[in-house]
Amino acid sequence: MDRREVLSERPVERGRGFMPGVSVIPSRVLFTAGLTGRNPDGTLVAGGMAPQARRTFERLGAILSHAGAKFDAVVKQLTYVTDIEAYNAGGRPERAKFLGGTRTASTGLVVRRLADPAMLIEVELVVDLPGAPSRAPLLEKYNAESHGGDFHQGVIVNGGRLVYLAGQVANAPDGSVAGVGDWRRQAEKVYENIGHLLQAAGATPATVVKETTWVLSIDAWRQHGPAVRRAFYANDFPASTLVEIPGLARPEFLVEIEVIAAVA
Amino acid sequence: MPFSTIATPLAKPVANYKMATRLEGGRLLYISGQVAWDASGNIVGKGDVGAQARQTFENLRGVLQAAGGDLPSLMKITTYITKIEDFPAVAQARGEVFQGELPASTLIVVKSLFHPDFLIEVEGVAAV
Numbered sequence: 001m002d003r004r005e006v007l008s009e010r011p012v013e014r015g016r017g018f019m020p021g022v023s024v025i026p027s028r029v030l031f032t033a034g035l036t037g038r039n040p041d042g043t044l045v046a047g048g049m050a051p052q053a054r055r056t057f058e059r060l061g062a063i064l065s066h067a068g069a070k071f072d073a074v075v076k077q078l079t080y081v082t083d084i085e086a087y088n089a090g091g092r093p094e095r096a097k098f099l100g101g102t103r104t105a106s107t108g109l110v111v112r113r114l115a116d117p118a119m120l121i122e123v124e125l126v127v128d129l130p131g132a133p134s135r136a137p138l139l140e141k142y143n144a145e146s147h148g149g150d151f152h153q154g155v156i157v158n159g160g161r162l163v164y165l166a167g168q169v170a171n172a173p174d175g176s177v178a179g180v181g182d183w184r185r186q187a188e189k190v191y192e193n194i195g196h197l198l199q200a201a202g203a204t205p206a207t208v209v210k211e212t213t214w215v216l217s218i219d220a221w222r223q224h225g226p227a228v229r230r231a232f233y234a235n236d237f238p239a240s241t242l243v244e245i246p247g248l249a250r251p252e253f254l255v256e257i258e259v260i261a262a263v264a
Numbered sequence: 265m266p267f268s269t270i271a272t273p274l275a276k277p278v279a280n281y282k283m284a285t286r287l288e289g290g291r292l293l294y295i296s297g298q299v300a301w302d303a304s305g306n307i308v309g310k311g312d313v314g315a316q317a318r319q320t321f322e323n324l325r326g327v328l329q330a331a332g333g334d335l336p337s338l339m340k341i342t343t344y345i346t347k348i349e350d351f352p353a354v355a356q357a358r359g360e361v362f363q364g365e366l367p368a369s370t371l372i373v374v375k376s377l378f379h380p381d382f383l384i385e386v387e388g389v390a391a392v
Contacts, residue, residue, distance in 0.1 A: 004291070004331070006293075006295075006327055006330045006331050007330075018296055019296065020295065020296050020298070020323075020326075020327040020330070021293055021294060021295040021296060021327045021328075021330070021331055022293070022294050023291040023292060023293035023294070023331050023392060024291065024292055025290075025291055025292070026287070026292045029292075075294050076294035076296075082375075084376065084378055105294040105295060105296040105387075106296045106297070107296060107297030107342075107344075107385065107387045108297065108377070108378040109297075109344060109374045109377065109378075109385075110374060110375045110376040110377065110378070111374055111375055112375050126294060161286055161287050161288060162286070162287045162292065163270065163284055163285070163286045163287075164284065164285050164286075164287075164339050164340040164368050164389055165283065165284045165368060166277065166281055166282065166283050166284065166340070166368040166369050166370060167342075167369070167370030167371070167372070168275070169278065171276070171278050173273060173274065173275070173276045175276075175278065192275075193274075193275040194275075196272050196274035196275040197270060197272060197275050197283055197284045199272070200270050200271065200272040200274075200284070201270040201284055201286050202286075214372055245372055245373055245374055245375070246373050246374070246375060247347075247348045247372075247373030248371065248372065248373065249278065249348075249351065249371040250278070251348070256370065256372070258342075258370050263286065
């Protein structure tokens with residue numbers, strides 16, 4: 001634990017539930033997938049932003065609870081919304097009910113689309129868990145509720161060293177872009193690059209903790225990406241988030257994937 | 265340095281940034297997405313992405329220093345912009361602030377940030 005908060009006196013941060021930074025001595029760190037307002041049967045809760053936000057935080061609460069933690073252990077929150085006015089009116093008050101007085105490091109983004117076009121909010125957390133690491137197993141991957149997706153809702157790093165990869169795109173070592181206009185080829189090249197970097201760091205696809213996939217089209221990604229992804233992870237998936245955005249660093253790039261991994 | 269830099273000739277960056285970093289000890293610092301606010305909470309450089317980028321990176325530096333680190337403590341940054349046309353100005357400002365190689369880095373163009381006047385937001389993970 002040993003949480004330290006970087007406080008700010010700026011009026012914009014005071015009273016809004018976040019702060020510039022939070023540092024911890026990482027011992028057991030939980031990364032959640034991006035959670036949304038889905039019901040247990042996979043449908044979205046009805047009623048728009050406020051019910052979706054409430055359901056999102058309820059599900060995050062269950063993931064925290066499974067790991068023996070509460071919202072006061074959250075270090076970092078990343079909130080993706082598709083409509084900022086709706087979030088300010090209906091989402092922010094729900095967040096406050098769950099986070100209470102806890103101030104986290106926080107980033108908020110307005111994106112083009114989430115997994116389901118009707119989704120208005122998705123939230124992922126980094127959490128500093130109580131307790132000493134046992135160091136074995138290195139990772140604890142779990143779901144707080146059953147779902148049909150190729151991901152885990154929570155992954156605990158149990159005393160390992162964290163590895164942060166730059167966002168990977170379909171660039172070859174000579175600087176050229178592999179698979180211009182070709183989703184499948186870009187997916188293959190991105191995972192090839194991730195594989196090389198994990199190996200150089202002493203990690204493997206099985207020790208990837210969290211994955212964020214940024215795509216220009218979720219519909220196109222779903223036709224070509226998941227098969228490549230499943231083969232890469234050999235069905236041993238990290239916590240993950242999939243987001244549609246309008247652009248990446250070069251117009252040729254269709255997908256960018258960043259991962260956090262762990263090594264013993 | 266409480267982190268190491270991972271590199272391989274098999275996967276090279278498209279610009280001057282690290283491809284991966286590994287925490288080796290010390291404290292793990294998560295930094296909120298920084299925007300071009302000044303100390304009073306006013307937006308610096310409304311409509312001027314270069315000015316916003318400089319203020320944003322200065323704010324990032326301020327958080328790092330308050331946590332006992334500085335820019336070289338950064339393991340990873342993520343830069344969010346709202347228009348790809350703004351990237352050259354952001355890259356120039358970033359190059360002026362960072363001496364030498366950048367941390368591991370991701371660049372994403374989002375639909376917008378949490379206030380319509382913000383043109384850039386940068387978050388980071390550091391070892392301090």
